Amino acid sequence: MLKRNLIVLFIVSTQLGGCKSAESVLKVSEMPNYDKKSADRMLFLNFRISTSGKAAPEKIELVNAVSGNARLKNLVPPVHDPYQIKVIPRYSASRMEKETFYEHPLFRSVEVSAPDGKLSRSEERNREGMLNIRLQDDIYLTSLEVYSVTPEKGTVKIYTLNFKR
Amino acid sequence: MKTLFTSLFLFVAGFNAFSQEFKVDTLYKNGPFGNRINVVILGDGFTQAELPKFSQEAKKFADFFLGYKPYDHYKSYFNFFAIPTPSKESGVTNPGTAPDAYPEQPVVTKDTYYGASFGSSIHRLVTISNYAAMFNVLAYNLPSWDLIVMLVNTEFYGGSGGSIAVHTLNSAANTIGVHEIGHTFSYLSDEYWAGPQYGHESPNMTAESNPAIVKWKNWLNTTNIGVFPHGMSGDAAKWFKPTSANCLMEQLDKELCAVCREATTEKMLSLVDPVDGIEPDNSGTVELAEGDNIFKLNLVEPEPNSLKIEWRLDGVLIGGGLDRVNLSGAQLTNPTALLTATVFDTTFTSRVNDAAAQRTRTVEWKVDRTNTPVTFRLTAEAPVICAGDSTKLTATGCQGTVAWSTGETGNEITVNPAATTEYSATCTANETEQLAVTVTVVPLPVVTVTNGGPYFEGATVQLNAEGGQNYHWTGPDNFDAQIPNPVIEDATVLNSGEYEVEVSNTNGCMVLGSTTVKVDPILAVDNNPDAFLQIGPNPAKDFIHVHTKLPGTSELTIYDSNGRRLISKSFVNTADIKLNVNSGLYLYRFSNNQKEFSRKLIVQ
Ligand SMILES: [Zn+2]
Numbered sequence: 001m002l003k004r005n006l007i008v009l010f011i012v013s014t015q016l017g018g019c020k021s022a023e024s025v026l027k028v029s030e031m032p033n034y035d036k037k038s039a040d041r042m043l044f045l046n047f048r049i050s051t052s053g054k055a056a057p058e059k060i061e062l063v064n065a066v067s068g069n070a071r072l073k074n075l076v077p078p079v080h081d082p083y084q085i086k087v088i089p090r091y092s093a094s095r096m097e098k099e100t101f102y103e104h105p106l107f108r109s110v111e112v113s114a115p116d117g118k119l120s121r122s123e124e125r126n127r128e129g130m131l132n133i134r135l136q137d138d139i140y141l142t143s144l145e146v147y148s149v150t151p152e153k154g155t156v157k158i159y160t161l162n163f164k165r
Numbered sequence: 166m167k168t169l170f171t172s173l174f175l176f177v178a179g180f181n182a183f184s185q186e187f188k189v190d191t192l193y194k195n196g197p198f199g200n201r202i203n204v205v206i207l208g209d210g211f212t213q214a215e216l217p218k219f220s221q222e223a224k225k226f227a228d229f230f231l232g233y234k235p236y237d238h239y240k241s242y243f244n245f246f247a248i249p250t251p252s253k254e255s256g257v258t259n260p261g262t263a264p265d266a267y268p269e270q271p272v273v274t275k276d277t278y279y280g281a282s283f284g285s286s287i288h289r290l291v292t293i294s295n296y297a298a299m300f301n302v303l304a305y306n307l308p309s310w311d312l313i314v315m316l317v318n319t320e321f322y323g324g325s326g327g328s329i330a331v332h333t334l335n336s337a338a339n340t341i342g343v344h345e346i347g348h349t350f351s352y353l354s355d356e357y358w359a360g361p362q363y364g365h366e367s368p369n370m371t372a373e374s375n376p377a378i379v380k381w382k383n384w385l386n387t388t389n390i391g392v393f394p395h396g397m398s399g400d401a402a403k404w405f406k407p408t409s410a411n412c413l414m415e416q417l418d419k420e421l422c423a424v425c426r427e428a429t430t431e432k433m434l435s436l437v438d439p440v441d442g443i444e445p446d447n448s449g450t451v452e453l454a455e456g457d458n459i460f461k462l463n464l465v466e467p468e469p470n471s472l473k474i475e476w477r478l479d480g481v482l483i484g485g486g487l488d489r490v491n492l493s494g495a496q497l498t499n500p501t502a503l504l505t506a507t508v509f510d511t512t513f514t515s516r517v518n519d520a521a522a523q524r525t526r527t528v529e530w531k532v533d534r535t536n537t538p539v540t541f542r543l544t545a546e547a548p549v550i551c552a553g554d555s556t557k558l559t560a561t562g563c564q565g566t567v568a569w570s571t572g573e574t575g576n577e578i579t580v581n582p583a584a585t586t587e588y589s590a591t592c593t594a595n596e597t598e599q600l601a602v603t604v605t606v607v608p609l610p611v612v613t614v615t616n617g618g619p620y621f622e623g624a625t626v627q628l629n630a631e632g633g634q635n636y637h638w639t640g641p642d643n644f645d646a647q648i649p650n651p652v653i654e655d656a657t658v659l660n661s662g663e664y665e666v667e668v669s670n671t672n673g674c675m676v677l678g679s680t681t682v683k684v685d686p687i688l689a690v691d692n693n694p695d696a697f698l699q700i701g702p703n704p705a706k707d708f709i710h711v712h713t714k715l716p717g718t719s720e721l722t723i724y725d726s727n728g729r730r731l732i733s734k735s736f737v738n739t740a741d742i743k744l745n746v747n748s749g750l751y752l753y754r755f756s757n758n759q760k761e762f763s764r765k766l767i768v769q
Binding site: 032033042044045063064066067068069071073075077078080081082102103108109110111112113114115116117118119120121122124132 | 198286287290294296297299300311312322325328340344348352357363415
């Protein structure tokens with residue numbers, strides 16, 4: 001029999017004085033491949049980020065969430081591009097709420113190589129892109145805040161993913 | 166304030182409607198995930214029938230990577246896995262819309278596992294699109310990955326970087342993966358100028374140009390390493406790099422420069438503890454037994470093994486070089502003591518200041534000899550030493566005074582014998598007891614270092630060293646070899662300079678030798694040399710006549726086609742040179758003060 005794992009996702013959109021920041025709820029224990037007994041669990045989250053135009057705010061949605069048993073090494077390379085995505089996990093107990101920076105999927109700097117060995121960089125502006133995050137699970141993990149960092153608009157919270165246990 | 170709530174249930178189910186578990190190919194498993202760097206190789210555009218080809222290509226890339234400097238010294242610090250996933254169709258999507266699209270590559274859309282595609286605006290930019298599929302495969306099969314390499318099933322050149330290194334099967338594309346891993350793993354900057362937004366401090370980029378304090382100052386005496394501006398004007402002139410056109414971070418046809426190798430080595434050493442395990446367990450006190458008490462480190466060894474191991478008892482050195490020590494209760498002055506093992510990687514690849522303070526790993530055992538009788542013992546810190554070295558002799562377990570055959574007294578003396586010597590010590594307590602220990606002196610290797618030059622560009626440089634067991638060569642253009650007689654094919658002037666070789670014998674006694682290689686350019690005709698030099702006949706038979714109008718001493722040297730020097734003659738104005746050579750193509754080089762040029766000479 002084919003076993004289907006379903007993620008139940010509540011998307012709650014709140015509008016406060018014209019500023020939009022989407023929220024959703026992810027039920028961690030119902031994530032595919034979730035191992036209740038493991039001490040070292042990781043959450044693998046794929047978000048789609050899109051925009052309808054240059055000045056429009058980023059839209060973000062969780063498109064895939066899966067768990068796996070592993071312990072994360074801190075191997076996230078620093079981002080130097082002025083366009084970034086900042087992610088902060090929040091906990092209900094005393095934990096380091098460490099900011100992590102990712103390349104902004106809508107403002108990517110791509111490296112282009114050539115068969116003769118020459119390299120160059122190019123700025124890509126996209127209407128849609130993926131943000132892929134690996135996060136160490138913790139029973140006190142309550143939410144994940146996602147911020148867009150751009151020179152034009154500064155740091156703006158665009159999304160909160162709440163974890164339900 | 167208006168608050169609007171909309172809520173809905175979203176069923177994200179499509180992606181797990183089929184099995185997520187795949188067979189994982191273990192290419193190299195050298196140790197636990199937590200103490201290794203775990204590289205996973207994925208493949209896109211390989212059909213079920215083509216999965217054996219994917220596995221072969223994955224192994225090929227793993228071997229290419231592990232053979233690349235400086236990773237080649239640290240093969241056992243990595244685990245490599247491949248996860249074959251079948252694509253419905255073979256190959257890769259080609260939108261064919263970019264200006265640099267290859268005319269011979271058909272425009273197609275392919276249904277593949279990760280949705281790889283050539284770029285729509287920059288053709289060579291090959292990326293994947295289905296990151297959810299990638300996370301699912303990894304979460305179920307190899308969640309502990311540290312680095313991801315994606316191989317795309319096409320022979321057309323392309324690739325990309327970012328969070329994963331993507332490249333095609335084109336033979337020129339595998340260095341894309343190594344370059345991108347340079348960014349994501351070692352946090353290296355590009356050494357080509359990519360624009361002012363990429364100017365930032367990193368291991369191989371700095372705004373500091375003062376050679377006395379630049380972050381790679383320890384490498385400035387190395388060939389090709391300097392403080393090079395990224396450009397001559399604007400922001401580019403404010404940023405500096407360690408090489409110019411001599412590093413993989415600048416050009417994919419070069420190897421990583423010494424500075425980038427150092428950063429990469431330090432990153433590997435920060436992630437992998439060379440002590441994988443210990444025996445016995447050190448969580449409690451170890452009760453020493455009457456016979457042997459072996460304390461042991463399970464080490465992850467670099468190749469060649471650059472780990473320096475020292476054993477100390479209450480801070481006093483009692484052994485070194487080995488992964489184990491045999492401790493007897495008699496070595497303890499007090500009933501309990503602290504046994505310490507320190508491990509430090511002395512690799513030549515890093516010259517970081519205070520490296521020993523930064524990354525010496527220490528293991529401690531509390532030991533207790535209450536249940537073992539105290540006996541008088543002598544030990545040599547190093548029972549075998551290289552000529553010129555010294556070693557410490559230690560007496561333990563003596564309840565009175567110790568007198569040595571050297572005339573000294575005390576529990577510890579230092580000796581530096583010129584030849585193998587036996588030392589004795591007498592313990593005078595209630596009774597008198599005498600013991601002896603031998604220090605064996607091993608001669609240093611007698612080393613000969615030569616090269617077959619001078620050479621012209623294009624020749625094969627032959628380096629020769631003999632007299633030892635292990636060899637480590639370093640030299641210009643990031644040269645690094647560990648065989649006695651390495652060759653450099655298709656030499657250029659960049660290969661000129663001093664080559665150093667560390668030669669050690671089976672006992673690890675080392676001496677340093679060097680040889681200077683000269684590679685001359687085959688110069689084009691300059692300043693119309695016909696105006697000041699006549700050489701003839703050419704083609705020649707038995708001799709040539711040389712005449713120059715230039716004053717002072719001139720020199721004419723004849724080389725064979727391998728760049729070997731055959732004849733050399735100094736003269737003023739004219740000379741007749743006899744040719745005792747077989748017929749064929751030769752080169753001659755004429756020099757006079759600042760004027761120098763080379764031409765072909767045919768001998769019939
Ligand atoms: Zn470099």
